[in-house]
Amino acid sequence: MSNLSKIFGSAGTTTDPRKEGMPLFGLWGAEGSGNTITNYRVFDSAFRDVGSPWGGATGTTSNYRFGILADASHAYTKEDHGSNLMANHTTETYSSYVNFQKSIYQIDQYPHCFMYSASRDGHVAWQSYHQFTSSYEYQVGWTKINQVLPEGCRPRRMFCNRRYSMREKSGNNSLASIDHYDYSSHLLNTDNDYCSSTGYNEKNKMLVMVHSGNESDSSAKTVHIFKSSKDLNSIVRIKEFFDNLEWTEYFTDSWSTQNNKDWVTVVGNNCWVGFGSKNSNSKKYCAFDCNQKGVGVDLTGASRRYLDWQNFAGSTTTSYGASSGHQYYTRFNTTWDGTWGLIFSPYYYYGCGINAFAMSLENPRKFISINQTRTDYPNPYVAWNRTGFHGGSAANTDGESWQTYSFSFDPTDSDHTVDTKVFMGSTSGDSTMPDNNSHVGGSFTNKTGNCSLANSYTQLTGGYYSTCYPVMMGINWWGQYGAADQSYGGK
């Protein structure tokens, strides 16, 4: 994968300018009401503090609005974001933005987040406190295409697909589209005219889109596969991608789910494509062969399918999907090195825990379920280190080192005929670096295996604040690859 990112130089030695260092995350800690003691730090994947101080506060009531948060155009109440960050997602619904601060929905593969943006240098800004129902992510974030990209790259351009139109948007805002292209003249089958999911693989320059009978629960599906000689992320206008198609194929099928906005399309490097969706409280996933078959060949899903649909194999309970509101659409994220992906949604109601399918992006036929059954004080999961994720917990910082749920994959593990090894962490002592020769984590059977996550000490905090439940935040720029981070091991 690393070679794929060296695409901008004749000798293959120039690093893709999109390539970032390994993932950072923000950690916002506030005492109780948040008026008096607040701190926000940015950590790299080795948990070194790489942010910058940006404001100050003392323990007096004269500092309710401090530092740059004192800007009246962004202040919400005298407490600013204080107690609003304490929501534990026990009973909260979607009636207020405060209930999304810690939700698993906050972070997907895109550099911006659902309700806020956070800079590498340590500045957090919330998008809107009043008009969240009109916001981009809240309403139509499900139209973003899911991208499989080279190592260290997140989508820096945002293409959206709805009905028969692709539009390029500029990020988490409602400003004018940069581009619009009606691709209907390239379709081979128009039985279904509501695009409900799209995936793109940059290595293969392959765009795969699912059209449904409607944007709710129609099971009728038409899947188109567009193979171009032009990289979608390199063109000036979307039309160029379609003007340079090498081949187009399609197949039809019937895929039931509770709401078509939940579909996620993951185009693998081997041209197998994983399709997954939250379905009621569970989730379903199946991989289809989207390699070129020839004109009029394999026009049904059954002829391209790898085995049968797999339901989520872990524990489920009441949880919200797109049928409960646009903003609950199923998300997609990838590891930093672009070798593993996650199709995920919460385990519990509005944003706690995780129910996910993890799949090899080299070979989407290799997949397992990922499960964590937390029911309060959640946090989103962020990409972490080369091939992993961590997050999921906002336990208070009273007395012991703060924990997150972390898990990593083997980037070379893409054989769907063997078990998937998942690496996990520990909470103390010898188990941090075990005094034995055992694997820490587990090996899980392809397709039907379920990995229940365990928590790990981060060693980040452990003070006295029983009322501090830190918020984990996504960072919109992890820094230029290799510029200042020595974590790459010479890679």
Add this chain to the structure above:
Amino acid sequence: MAIYYFTNAGEPCTPFEETGEDLMKKGLAIKATVPDGIESWRLSYDTAAKAVVVYAEGKDEEGAIAQKATDAAAQLVTDKEKTDADTAARLES
């Protein structure tokens, strides 16, 4: 009654026999019998007592959610009291 599989930490893992038996062979799950009609978030397995625990037992889902909200609010009060006490202790030291 139904079969449910829990993690070794006592958290709900899976209701599916194929997945659960596979995890048990690998030493990653515990098999137990649970009452019907209870959502999994209310279930846990007490590894010391070797028994299934049902949160807000005897209540329906709505009642259990209400109980959770009540417990969370009470915990917040307890947490605040502890923070205040810890802070006072530090200031005195």
